[in-house]
């Protein structure tokens with residue numbers, strides 16, 4: 001009986017093309033947007049150079065800068081115009097190299113610093129990084145010239161073997177977010193509809209046990225959530241070069257555990273809402289803020305103090321944390337006892353809530 | 362033989378509002394029993410308590426000798442339920458729905474046979490949304506029969522149907538009665554109750570106003586018949602009120618006379634004698650029996666439908 005009802009539920013879910021489309025499309029839209037636009041890669045930096053010196057040293061400096069990743073360097077003659085361009089926000093930065101650079105530095109006793117001028121928009125957010133980079137370059141070049149001894153040399157060693165991108169960080173988030181929204185919105189509106197159409201009451205008139213009814217709904221939706229997770233990950237990995245470094249099966253285990261909570265919330269909303277529209281509204285009101293607060297797009301550590309502590313306890317947060325641990329650090333899901341405990345707590349609380357408020361008519 | 366249904370002192374309150382006010386009745390096995398009443402009379406509430414879908418505030422209901430609320434599961438196995446204005450899963454076909462509901466019971470009938478019975482074989486692979494109003498109603502009745510129930514509850518099975526579809530459904534209800542099932546139905550339509558039901562409970566404002574066979578309900582009216590008389594010429598009006606059995610005389614605009622009578626046979630005899638004595642050539646004489654609508658009006662002082 002449980003199997004028959006579960007299969008019937010799955011059939012209904014799959015035949016409700018519109019709802020199914022949104023279930024899949026919603027997270028896939030995000031995958032596509034973030035996959036296409038690669039928001040993780042900082043934009044290129046446009047740098048104009050007016051080189052009044054034109055000596056060996058200045059050309060070396062310009063060449064070095066142009067060789068830098070992300071730097072788009074262009075040499076121009078007209079300083080006035082270049083300054084205006086920065087002022088108007090047409091270009092980000094302008095570097096003005098004074099006349100006779102090599103000469104001045106080579107002059108013995110000429111120890112006063114040589115003014116190399118960097119013009120930039122004070123409002124620019126990347127300015128600090130750029131200034132740092134250019135300063136380092138100028139200094140290095142300076143050192144080479146003056147032959148000042150290098151007392152300490154900092155060697156930057158890249159230890160990040162896996163080149164983790166922002167997209168890799170996002171991908172588990174999309175899985176968690178997609179599964180959550182479909183469970184809460186899909187199940188709650190299905191329940192509200194069944195109640196509105198008296199289908200629940202009709203089933204209550206049969207010997208079907210209430211717990212069998214619940215179990216069949218949950219099994220069907222869990223099955224669907226696994227399919228959903230597979231599709232989202234497949235899309236991310238195959239089309240947008242995303243990576244799952246850990247065990248994919250562990251991800252599915254986490255999805256299934258957390259989805260029990262989301263489904264209970266779906267039952268809860270479906271029971272409290274007066275009709276399908278109200279259920280939709282409430283379900284959105286619950287899942288949308290959670291999607292942002294639990295760190296689907298940004299690490300939730302960036303939230304202000306107390307809020308950051310509170311959101312740890314939203315059911316989506318431990319799911320995303322554990323999923324990222326599995327996906328990015330290759331950990332096992334049982335290495336996240338705190339997260340699992342929070343989810344366990346939610347399963348208990350949400351089950352009680354769902355059973356308490358559920359009505360057949 | 363145990364009674365199909367026994368209801369004793371049933372009360373249902375919603376807050377301070379009383380929807381069912383201490384009603385009692387019995388439905389015999391093999392009977393078609395009707396509950397006739399206007400909107401809000403308490404028909405659905407009564408049915409749903411008997412079916413075990415709602416809890417009574419007070420009183421008892423038994424189905425086939427089993428207490429609805431103490432032996433709910435057993436009762437549900439042996440009853441079939443059609444709810445007022447309920448739908449079925451919109452993404453399953455008729456066959457799939459019947460199969461699914463059949464699984465809920467230890468014993469169930471084959472979907473093909475059920476659909477054949479209600480003339481929906483060609484719709485077996487359609488979804489409920491594709492059915493017309495009449496087909497939908499027939500399907501909900503087929504679904505109520507999926508467990509081969511002994512007692513079938515039909516809540517307003519023909520409401521919202523056109524006369525043709527309604528007649529079609531009546532035949533079908535008579536057919537499932539012929540299978541030996543007890544049927545309890547609610548209706549707003551007196552002709553439906555009169556045609557289908559062996560006994561009818563007239564319900565109004567949470568109470569049962571009368572319960573009997575349709576024939577006896579009508580016969581017990583003070584004036585169960587109306588005799589409509591027209592003459593070739595004009596009808597002399599004198600002495601008509603004094604004819605045997607006549608309680609009331611009224612004239613229509615076209616000159617036809619209506620005699621309300623307690624006894625049609627005696628009034629007709631007296632009418633004929635009166636006509637030959639007066640030398641009146643009667644054109645038409647028509648005996649119209651009262652109906653449940655009149656019974657309802659006499660019992661409650663208001664019309665069945667407003």
Ligand SMILES: Nc1ncnc2c1ncn2[C@@H]1O[C@H](COP(=O)(O)OP(=O)(O)OP(=O)(O)O)[C@@H](O)[C@H]1O
Nearest residue numbers: 375378380398399400401402403404405406407445
């Ligand atoms: N859950 C409820 N809460 C409050 N009042 C209710 C509830 N259910 C029914 N009622 C009220 O009880 C009364 C009887 O309702 P019921 O549905 O039994 O009437 P009915 O005879 O079936 O009417 P209809 O012919 O319109 O179906 C109505 O006045 C209705 O408003």
Ligand SMILES: [Mg+2]
Nearest residue numbers: 404405406445
């Ligand atoms: Mg009703």
